[in-house]
Amino acid sequence: MILSSEGPSALRVRTTSIDVDTASGMSGLLDLLPTEAPVSWLRRGEGLVGWGIAAQVHTSGSTRFSDAAKWWAETTAQADITDEVQEPGSGLVCFGAFAFADEPGESTLVVPQVIVGRRGDLAWVTTVGDVAPTLARREPPAPPKGVVFSDGALDSERWMGVVADAVARINAGDLEKVVLARDLLATASEPIDVRWPLRQLAASYPTCWTFHVDGLFGATPELLVRRERGLVTSRVLAGTIRRTGDDSRDLALAAMLAHSSKDLEEHEYAVRSVAESLEPYCSSMNVPETPFVLHLPNVLHLATDVAGVIRDTDDVSSLQLAEALHPSAAVGGTPTPVARELITEIEGMDRGRYAAPVGWMDASGDGEWGIALRSGLLDGDTVRLFAGCGIVGDSDPAAELAESQAKFVPVRDALAPGPAPTS
Numbered sequence: 001m002i003l004s005s006e007g008p009s010a011l012r013v014r015t016t017s018i019d020v021d022t023a024s025g026m027s028g029l030l031d032l033l034p035t036e037a038p039v040s041w042l043r044r045g046e047g048l049v050g051w052g053i054a055a056q057v058h059t060s061g062s063t064r065f066s067d068a069a070k071w072w073a074e075t076t077a078q079a080d081i082t083d084e085v086q087e088p089g090s091g092l093v094c095f096g097a098f099a100f101a102d103e104p105g106e107s108t109l110v111v112p113q114v115i116v117g118r119r120g121d122l123a124w125v126t127t128v129g130d131v132a133p134t135l136a137r138r139e140p141p142a143p144p145k146g147v148v149f150s151d152g153a154l155d156s157e158r159w160m161g162v163v164a165d166a167v168a169r170i171n172a173g174d175l176e177k178v179v180l181a182r183d184l185l186a187t188a189s190e191p192i193d194v195r196w197p198l199r200q201l202a203a204s205y206p207t208c209w210t211f212h213v214d215g216l217f218g219a220t221p222e223l224l225v226r227r228e229r230g231l232v233t234s235r236v237l238a239g240t241i242r243r244t245g246d247d248s249r250d251l252a253l254a255a256m257l258a259h260s261s262k263d264l265e266e267h268e269y270a271v272r273s274v275a276e277s278l279e280p281y282c283s284s285m286n287v288p289e290t291p292f293v294l295h296l297p298n299v300l301h302l303a304t305d306v307a308g309v310i311r312d313t314d315d316v317s318s319l320q321l322a323e324a325l326h327p328s329a330a331v332g333g334t335p336t337p338v339a340r341e342l343i344t345e346i347e348g349m350d351r352g353r354y355a356a357p358v359g360w361m362d363a364s365g366d367g368e369w370g371i372a373l374r375s376g377l378l379d380g381d382t383v384r385l386f387a388g389c390g391i392v393g394d395s396d397p398a399a400e401l402a403e404s405q406a407k408f409v410p411v412r413d414a415l416a417p418g419p420a421p422t423s
């Protein structure tokens with residue numbers, strides 16, 4: 001269902017190339033963001049930022065992806081686009097964040113008034129409508145003030161009880177894996193400027209995708225899907241160990257993770273779900289047999305990069321691929337329908353847009369959609385932080401609680417009033 005859509009029916013779009021130094025400068029694209037409706041999708045200093053709202057749609061229900069895709073098709077068909085850069089992410093671009101479940105929740109696609117992109121040696125600015133963009137370093141954001149954390153929907157004890165229930169259901173043969181999440185509330189004494197946590201996340205987690213769309217922000221290590229000129233890629237994660245802070249112990253842990261049958265089993269479900277969902281759209285695929293260990297500052301993950309070539313005849317957009325892949329077993333479970341039902345039944349929390357596709361798409365359908373993990377939802381002076389864990393037959397509730405705490409760390413630290421990182 002389309003809940004609302006705003007913006008002129010015919011957008012006037014201009015993309016021109018700019019000096020890479022203007023885009024990256026001393027400190028990066030995030031420094032260009034003003035306070036008005038900033039959006040971002042950045043990794044290692046490259047990607048897209050934008051601000052202002054030229055057009056937006058809100059959708060809901062089981063047709064939230066297809067309604068948004070239809071709106072995008074109409075918007076791009078009517079737009080007058082002059083693009084002198086012709087790269088994925090130049091020309092007309094929307095940013096989006098989708099609800100995890102069919103109900104409740106709202107999804108959105110937004111077209112910023114100004115978008116600045118950087119890819120290798122190229123940089124560009126896109127304007128939508130009559131705007132004269134300011135490409136200058138803005139006044140830095142102030143750190144959040146007086147942040148206190150409190151329990152979300154369930155306290156730790158109750159959440160461990162829910163994990164134990166899930167383990168019992170798995171061992172009774174109802175399903176193989178389910179991902180259970182919890183939330184944590186951060187309340188500040190004044191409204192929080194999202195640009196602060198974005199800078200912290202981009203500096204501390206450069207190998208993750210630092211995103212912000214409509215209040216949902218984070219630094220996700222997991223790429224649900226990228227479509228770029230007929231090639232599709234996905235980074236699948238599942239299987240986690242907390243880092244200790246001691247490099248040699250962490251190396252030993254990485255070796256343990258790579259051989260842990262519990263984690264390999266969890267991982268296998270996640271890779272299989274992605275490969276099976278992509279297969280109908282691909283003429284060939286590469287699915288590595290063995291995962292690698294992805295090192296992040298807070299955790300280690302088992303990771304697999306799946307790649308494929310889209311069938312010639314298929315004009316499937318990155319958003320349609322994201323819909324086909326969501327929810328993968330990395331955030332839902334196996335089998336998916338049973339896992340989704342169990343999540344609704346026992347998780348005791350509304351996921352909102354957590355663990356669902358977040359990212360961007362251009363007029364050709366190329367784009368990148370991450371899974372909104374290591375994320376929080378900002379509303380004024382409050383952030384709801386989310387973290388989840390894959391549960392299988394031999395999961396231990398206390399270990400899963402500790403894993404969820406490690407997954408809160410990126411956003412939790414990003415809300416701390418430490419010194420602004422020099423990125």
Ligand SMILES: C=C(O[C@@H]1C=C(C(=O)O)C=C[C@H]1O)C(=O)O
Pocket residue numbers: 179181222237238239240301330331355373374386387388389390391407
């Ligand atoms: C659900 C989350 O993470 C997912 C679950 C993982 C696991 O259970 O090992 C690992 C990476 C993600 O696919 C989260 O970060 O909230």
